[in-house]
Amino acid sequence: MPKTDPVLADLVTGQPQLAVTTDPGDLEHYGRDWTRRWRPAPLAVALPTDVAQVQAIARWAFERRIALVPSGGRTGLSGGAVAAHGEVVVSFERMNRVLGFDAADRTLTVQPGLPLERLQQAAAEHGLLYPVDFAARGSCTIGGNIATNAGGIRVIRYGNTREWIAGLKVVTGTGELLDLNRGLIKNSSGYDLRHLMIGSEGTLGLVVEARVRLTEPPPASSVMLFALPAMDALMRVFDACRRQLTLSAFEFFNDRALHHVVAHGAQAPFAQGAPFYVIVEFDAADEAEQALALNVFEQCLDNGWVVDGVMSQSAAQAAALWRLREGITESLAPYRPYKNDISVQIGAIPAFMHGMQAIFAREYPDFDVVWFGHIGDGNLHINVLKPAALADEAFIAQCEHVTRLLSDALAACGGSISAEHGIGLVKKHYLAGTRSAAEIAIMRGIKRVLDPAGLLNPGKLFDEP
Numbered sequence: 101m102p103k104t105d106p107v108l109a110d111l112v113t114g115q116p117q118l119a120v121t122t123d124p125g126d127l128e129h130y131g132r133d134w135t136r137r138w139r140p141a142p143l144a145v146a147l148p149t150d151v152a153q154v155q156a157i158a159r160w161a162f163e164r165r166i167a168l169v170p171s172g173g174r175t176g177l178s179g180g181a182v183a184a185h186g187e188v189v190v191s192f193e194r195m196n197r198v199l200g201f202d203a204a205d206r207t208l209t210v211q212p213g214l215p216l217e218r219l220q221q222a223a224a225e226h227g228l229l230y231p232v233d234f235a236a237r238g239s240c241t242i243g244g245n246i247a248t249n250a251g252g253i254r255v256i257r258y259g260n261t262r263e264w265i266a267g268l269k270v271v272t273g274t275g276e277l278l279d280l281n282r283g284l285i286k287n288s289s290g291y292d293l294r295h296l297m298i299g300s301e302g303t304l305g306l307v308v309e310a311r312v313r314l315t316e317p318p319p320a321s322s323v324m325l326f327a328l329p330a331m332d333a334l335m336r337v338f339d340a341c342r343r344q345l346t347l348s349a350f351e352f353f354n355d356r357a358l359h360h361v362v363a364h365g366a367q368a369p370f371a372q373g374a375p376f377y378v379i380v381e382f383d384a385a386d387e388a389e390q391a392l393a394l395n396v397f398e399q400c401l402d403n404g405w406v407v408d409g410v411m412s413q414s415a416a417q418a419a420a421l422w423r424l425r426e427g428i429t430e431s432l433a434p435y436r437p438y439k440n441d442i443s444v445q446i447g448a449i450p451a452f453m454h455g456m457q458a459i460f461a462r463e464y465p466d467f468d469v470v471w472f473g474h475i476g477d478g479n480l481h482i483n484v485l486k487p488a489a490l491a492d493e494a495f496i497a498q499c500e501h502v503t504r505l506l507s508d509a510l511a512a513c514g515g516s517i518s519a520e521h522g523i524g525l526v527k528k529h530y531l532a533g534t535r536s537a538a539e540i541a542i543m544r545g546i547k548r549v550l551d552p553a554g555l556l557n558p559g560k561l562f563d564e565p
C-alpha cells in the first residue's frame with residue numbers, strides 16, 4: 101500500500117488528493133508499453149489531475165531522487181514508457197480534457213492525456229482539422245505524440261506533430277513550470293524551448309498542457325490501391341502520383357504484410373498477389389480529379405510499374421482499403437515482432453531498399469520479414485517475425501545484429517534509426533549511428549540543465565554518463 105511504503109509516504113501525505121497506486125495489476129499495466137520486451141517493475145503509479153500535482157510529484161522526486169516515467173497511452177514501440185527499475189510512473193490518464201478553443205488563433209488547448217482521436221473529434225466539432233493521424237489514434241495520447249514527435253500517415257501533406265504545437269506547458273526535473281511559446285505564430289526571441297521538448301521522449305520535462313494548431317477541414321478525397329510487380333516500381337509510381345495528384349498519403353506494404361492483414365480478417369483486394377502494394381490518398385473533389393487519378397493509374401500500367409489497381413467509390417471502400425495498411429501492426433502483434441523504423445532521404449530510398457533487401461536475404465533467410473510504411477516520407481517500417489523453433493534470445497540477438505548493419509548503412513547515407521517511434525530503450529545503442537558524438541554530448545548537457553538529477557525517464561534515449 102502506498103501509505104505504508106516509507107519512500108512514498110511523504111508524497112502521499114503531502115498530496116492527499118493525489119491518486120497513487122502500488123497495486124500489482126496497476127504496476128504491470130502502467131509499467132509497460134506495446135514493446136512487451138521488459139518486465140514492468142515500477143515503485144508506484146501516480147495519477148495527477150492537475151498541473152500543481154505534477155509539480156508536487158516532480159519536486160518530491162527531486163528531493164528523494166526518485167526516477168519518473170511519464171505515461172500516456174503506452175502505445176509506444178520503443179520502450180519509452182517502460183518502467184522496469186523502481187520508477188514512479190506519472191500517468192496523465194486523468195488529465196485528459198480539452199481546456200479551450202480559440203477561434204481567432206484556431207487552436208485547442210488540451211491536457212496531455214487526451215487521446216489523439218478525441219483531439220481530432222474536438223477539432224471537427226469546430227469545423228476544423230487536427231491533421232496528424234495514425235492507426236493508434238484511439239489509444240495514444242497527445243502528450244505521447246509530442247514526446248516522440250509522432251508522424252503517421254499524412255505527414256506527406258501536413259508534417260509531423262511538431263508542426264502543430266503552438267505552445268507547451270512543461271514541468272522540469274526540479275518541478276519548475278515553463279510556459280513555452282504561448283500560441284504565438286511569430287516569436288523570434290531566442291531558443292525555442294518548445295521544439296526542444298517535442299521529440300525529447302520525456303527526458304527533459306513533463307508536458308502538462310499543449311496548445312495545438314488546427315487547419316481547414318480535410319478536402320474530399322479518394323483512395324487507390326495499386327499492386328506493383330517489383331520494388332523498383334515503388335518510387336516511379338510515387339513520382340507519377342506526386343507530380344499529377346494532390347496527395348494526402350502515399351504508403352506501401354509488401355506481400356507478407358498483406359498476407360498477415362488478410363489472415364487477420366481484412367478483405368483480399370486482388371485475385372493475383374504481387375510483391376508490393378501502395379495506397380494513395382488524393383484530393384478528389386470532382387470527377388475531373390477522379391479522372392486524372394485514373395489516368396495516372398493507366399500511365400503506371402502502361403509503363404509496367406503497376407499490375408493491378410482499385411479506386412474507392414465511397415467512404416466505406418476507402419476505409420476498407422486503408423484497413424489493409426492500418427491493420428498491419430495489429431495483425432502482427434501476436435507474434436511480438438522485432439521492429440525497425442528507419443528513414444532516409446526520398447532520393448536515397450531505391451538504393452537503400454536494395455541494400456536492405458540484400459542484408460535481409462543473407463541474414464534472415466528463414467524469417468518472415470514484413471515491410472511497410474510511409475515511403476512517401478522516406479520512412480520504412482520493418483517487422484521481423486520469430487520462427488517458432490527459435491528461442492527468444494537467439495531471435496533478438498540476430499535482429500540486433502541486423503539492426504547494427506542497418507545502423508551502419510543509415511550512417512553512411514545520412515538516414516535515421518528512428519523516423520517516428522523514438523529511440524526509447526530499443527534503439528539507444530544505435531543512436532550514435534544517427535547523431536554525432538558532438539550532438540549527443542550537447543543533448544546530455546541540455547538534459548543536465550532541465551533535469552539536473554537525471555530523474556526524467558532515465559535510460560531512455562541514452563544512458564546517463
Ligand code: 2HG
Pocket residue numbers: 177234235252426429439440473474481482483
Ligand atoms: C504504422 O505506421 C505505425 O503503422 C506502426 O508506425 C509501425 O508496427 C509498426 O512497426
Ligand code: ZN
Pocket residue numbers: 252473474481520
Ligand atoms: Zn508509422
